[in-house]
Amino acid sequence: MIGQAFTDLxxxxxxxxxxxxxxxxxxxxLVGNMVGVLPGMGPLxxxxxxxxxxxxxxxxxAILMLAGVFYGAQYGGAICSILLNLPCHPPHAVTCLxxxxxxKQGRGGAxxxxxxxxxxxxxxxxxxxxxxxxxxxxxxxLKFGPAEICSLMxxxxxxxxxxARGSPLKGVAMTICGLLIGIVGSxxxxxxxxxxxxxxxxxxxxxxxxxxxxxxxxxxxxxxxNQLSEVDTKYTSVKFKHLRPTRDEMRRAWPAMLRGTLIGxxxxxxxxxxxxxxxxxxxxxxxxxxxxxEKFGTGMIEGVACPEASTHSSVQGDFIPTxxxxxxxxxxxxxxxxxxxxxxxxxxxxxxxxxxxIFWGLVASFWIGNIMLVVLNVPMIxxxxxxLTIPYR
Amino acid sequence: MxxxxxxKRDFYAGGIMTLLGAGxxxxxxxxxxxxxxxxxxxxxxxxxxMTLTFVGVLIFGTAVVTPLGEDERILxxxxxxxxxxxxxxxxxxxxxxxHYFGMAAATxxxxxxxxxxxxxxxxxxxxxxxxxxxVPGCFLFTYVLQLPFPLFRxxx
Numbered sequence: 001m002i003g004q005a006f007t008d009l010x011x012x013x014x015x016x017x018x019x020x021x022x023x024x025x026x027x028x029x030l031v032g033n034m035v036g037v038l039p040g041m042g043p044l045x046x047x048x049x050x051x052x053x054x055x056x057x058x059x060x061x062a063i064l065m066l067a068g069v070f071y072g073a074q075y076g077g078a079i080c081s082i083l084l085n086l087p088c089h090p091p092h093a094v095t096c097l098x099x100x101x102x103x104k105q106g107r108g109g110a111x112x113x114x115x116x117x118x119x120x121x122x123x124x125x126x127x128x129x130x131x132x133x134x135x136x137x138x139x140x141x142l143k144f145g146p147a148e149i150c151s152l153m154x155x156x157x158x159x160x161x162x163x164a165r166g167s168p169l170k171g172v173a174m175t176i177c178g179l180l181i182g183i184v185g186s187x188x189x190x191x192x193x194x195x196x197x198x199x200x201x202x203x204x205x206x207x208x209x210x211x212x213x214x215x216x217x218x219x220x221x222x223x224x225x226n227q228l229s230e231v232d233t234k235y236t237s238v239k240f241k242h243l244r245p246t247r248d249e250m251r252r253a254w255p256a257m258l259r260g261t262l263i264g265x266x267x268x269x270x271x272x273x274x275x276x277x278x279x280x281x282x283x284x285x286x287x288x289x290x291x292x293x294e295k296f297g298t299g300m301i302e303g304v305a306c307p308e309a310s311t312h313s314s315v316q317g318d319f320i321p322t323x324x325x326x327x328x329x330x331x332x333x334x335x336x337x338x339x340x341x342x343x344x345x346x347x348x349x350x351x352x353x354x355x356x357x358i359f360w361g362l363v364a365s366f367w368i369g370n371i372m373l374v375v376l377n378v379p380m381i382x383x384x385x386x387x388l389t390i391p392y393r
Numbered sequence: 394m395x396x397x398x399x400x401k402r403d404f405y406a407g408g409i410m411t412l413l414g415a416g417x418x419x420x421x422x423x424x425x426x427x428x429x430x431x432x433x434x435x436x437x438x439x440x441x442x443m444t445l446t447f448v449g450v451l452i453f454g455t456a457v458v459t460p461l462g463e464d465e466r467i468l469x470x471x472x473x474x475x476x477x478x479x480x481x482x483x484x485x486x487x488x489x490x491x492h493y494f495g496m497a498a499a500t501x502x503x504x505x506x507x508x509x510x511x512x513x514x515x516x517x518x519x520x521x522x523x524x525x526x527x528v529p530g531c532f533l534f535t536y537v538l539q540l541p542f543p544l545f546r547x548x549x
Contacts, residue, residue, distance in 0.1 A: 194424060225477070
């Protein structure tokens with residue numbers, strides 16, 4: 001089975017290296033990195049805005065680009081947290097605690113360097129996990145009948161609504177509202193139009209693009225308009241040569257990175273626990289097992305390495321239940337499934353065997369995209385840091 | 394008692410969910426529900442509506458039982474009525490002007506109106522931004538993606 005996984009991965013690289021796919025992957029990570037750096041723009045709003053554009057792109061390219069925005073934004077988000085102390089991207093909120101004190105001590109560059117290394121380590125593990133776990137899931141998925149698929153859907157709906165933040169009761173209420181929106185349109189069995197109120201546009205159901213833009217795009221803007229004030233940019237002059245951590249910092253960061261990776265990859269396997277929860281759990285764990293827990297919050301390099309590695313391994317691992325079972329871990333994954341549906345591809349256990357180009361192309365593009373991001377973030381850090389000085393309103 | 398209840402978020406959340414659930418249930422009864430063995434098109438919405446009503450009543454119940462939170466409020470602290478209004482007006486302008494005058498006018502007005510929601514924007518800066526978005530936007534959608542939506546039209 002492992003041999004089969006390598007053959008498939010090789011095929012995936014063939015798909016991902018096709019020039020147009022490579023281009024969409026690059027555009028995705030570039031846009032993702034940019035929105036990650038800019039405070040106030042998240043991957044969710046960006047993907048919902050880009051969703052209409054994917055009509056004109058082939059399915060593989062569209063998915064590679066949207067996925068690239070998601071994991072690219074994770075690289076950029078750390079820059080904003082560490083240098084500006086702005087926790088504008090939830091998974092990186094916990095990085096502020098130790099990242100910003102490091103910046104104030106003049107070690108912000110080293111913290112960013114460690115972040116890029118931890119991110120790459122975490123992401124690599126997440127991808128490896130995806131390569132080896134997915135074929136196992138496929139062999140199970142082939143035995144899936146209607147009863148199993150029904151239970152899987154129930155699990156997905158309940159996990160998504162009750163494990164999320166806030167009141168589980170409201171989560172269930174929102175899940176039912178989502179199902180009700182799904183009912184709008186012609187009934188599949190009998191063709192009876194339901195809840196269309198006589199509007200012909202609603203006979204095909206509610207457009208997923210319109211829904212995503214309204215719920216995530218416009219709502220996000222309404223929340224953030226005129227909310228953030230001037231940011232303090234006096235620490236943001238970081239250059240390439242500042243990125244190199246000292247030998248001692250590396251020695252302390254390595255074990256933290258590995259622990260973070262492990263926690264992140266475990267969190268990814270539970271639907272409903274996205275990267276945000278993973279990063280908070282890993283920070284708490286790191287603090288608990290540290291010999292000097294009282295020093296956390298004053299600029300501990302472990303407090304940066306561990307949550308960052310955890311976020312990235314969880315971000316990549318999040319794709320496992322999404323792509324192999326069709327259960328989205330969070331709202332971004334749900335949008336990516338939406339993009340698949342726009343292209344006429346049904347997500348679920350059959351995706352890997354029916355559309356191997358999408359699945360293995362995506363896995364291969366993760367490697368390519370992460371290497372692109374390291375290249376984008378290490379030598380070009382000066383450019384991203386410049387972006388931070390753009391006034392945000 | 395009733396006045397404090399009016400200040401609670403869950404009061405409105407539960408109320409809206411109950412009303413929606415009841416509405417869906419009533420509407421679903423106008424379709425053929427069939428039997429559990431042979432479900433009609435109305436069965437699934439009917440079940441969902443009943444469940445939503447139940448969950449709504451539960452949320453309403455939590456509002457009655459729990460005391461009023463310290464910083465609980467219905468609307469956020471900073472009320473950006475102008476900003477919210479402008480963001481919501483943007484798509485409305487796009488739909489109306491798009492219908493009568495075509496994509497160019499629609500895009501321009503949508504961006505212009507939304508940009509005016511920023512409390513530091515001026516008419517000039519918003520107009521510049523709108524022009525900068527309209528030109529590449531129209532190029533992308535009309536020539537690259539070839540959307541069947543005319544750039545200019547006069548539909549009266």
